[in-house]
Amino acid sequence: NAGVTQTPKFRILKIGQSMTLQCTQDMNHNYMYWYRQDPGMGLKLIYYSVGAGITDKGEVPNGYNVSRSTTEDFPLRLELAAPSQTSVYFCASGASGANVLTFGAGSRLTVL
Amino acid sequence: TQLLEQSPQFLSIQEGENLTVYCNSSSVFSSLQWYRQEPGEGPVLLVTVVTGGEVKKLKRLTFQFGDARKDSSLHITAAQPGDTGLYLCAGAKFGGQNFVFGPGTRLSVLP
Numbered sequence: 001n002a003g004v005t006q007t008p009k010f011r012i013l014k015i016g017q018s019m020t021l022q023c024t025q026d027m028n029h030n031y032m033y034w035y036r037q038d039p040g041m042g043l044k045l046i047y048y049s050v051g052a053g054i055t056d057k058g059e060v061p062n063g064y065n066v067s068r069s070t071t072e073d074f075p076l077r078l079e080l081a082a083p084s085q086t087s088v089y090f091c092a093s094g095a096s097g098a099n100v101l102t103f104g105a106g107s108r109l110t111v112l
Numbered sequence: 113t114q115l116l117e118q119s120p121q122f123l124s125i126q127e128g129e130n131l132t133v134y135c136n137s138s139s140v141f142s143s144l145q146w147y148r149q150e151p152g153e154g155p156v157l158l159v160t161v162v163t164g165g166e167v168k169k170l171k172r173l174t175f176q177f178g179d180a181r182k183d184s185s186l187h188i189t190a191a192q193p194g195d196t197g198l199y200l201c202a203g204a205k206f207g208g209q210n211f212v213f214g215p216g217t218r219l220s221v222l223p
Contacts, residue, residue, distance in 0.1 A: 004154075031209055040121070042200060043155075043213035050209070058210070090154050099143040099162065099204055101211060103154030 002026050006091050006104035013081040013111045021076040021107050023091030031094040032074040033058075033101065034066065036087040043090065049074055050096075081111045115139055116203055116214035124220040128190055133217040135201030136183045142204050144177055144184045145211065149198040158186075191221045 007022045025032065030051045035043040045058030049068040063085060065077040074093075078085060088108050092101040117136045125131055135144065143162040147155035159168050161177035161184060168175045172195075174187040188195055198218050202211040 033211075035213070040215055042116075042215040043202075045210060045212075048210060092154070094209065096209070099145060099160040100157050101145075101155075101202075103156070105152070105154050 004091055004093055004102050004104035006089075006107050008107060009105065010108050011110070013078075013109065015081060015083065015111060017081050018077070018079050019081070019109075020078075021089055021091075021109070023074045023076070023104060024072050025074075025091075025093040025102070026072065027093060027095070027102065028071060029093035029102070030071070030096045032068065033092045033094075034064070034074070034076045035090045035092065036060065037090060037106075038087050046076065046089075078109075083111050085109065086111045115212045116201055118199075118201060118214040118217050120217060121215070122218050122220075124222065125191055127192060127221055127223050129221075130187070130189050131191055131219070132185055132187045133199055133219070134183065134185050135214055137203060138182065139203070139205070140181045142181075144181075144204070145202045146175055146184070146186055147200040147202065149200060149216070150196075155198075155200055188219075191219075193221045193223050195219060196221050 004025045033048045034046040044060045047066040049055045091104045145160045146158045149155040159175045164181045165179045166177045172189045198216045200216045201214045
């Protein structure tokens, strides 16, 4: 019963590098989300998806891209890393109509 | 600007004390959730409240949703060190399944 799995847990990037944060869930949830958490700022929504093949921007999408080719997977892509993207990233999933999110353990990204 | 405000931002108390933390907004929500987050982990759901005026109890934790569906409170009775963590509230707008999070209250319960 894995729930939501995120990889990697930690990553250090240089400015301008690119990388993908992986997220997979085994609960057959339709909804998936990417949030970033900065100190004292709570969670900000980057992108979300209501089902395979459908994605939409959240509150802070600039500098990121996502795809949803399967129900299980929702990777987050950073194309040109910037210091402002230093943060902890959380992937979450939820069943349609359910008022509950299940979160992964997070990925801590540092851009130097 | 924060759509959801939480207060206090930090709270440090002794084991056995009672406390209340608050989540406030000028917006109306269809439901409101409370999560607890421990260092190095993702938030974990504590409760969801969906009806204005609703009160839910979870052992020593009591959650209330405001009559106007704009605010909520979390009361902890006889706090224990295991209650230490970041408490986040999140609101869901009507007709959607996007959740807006508050900045959190960081609670420290000292033995």
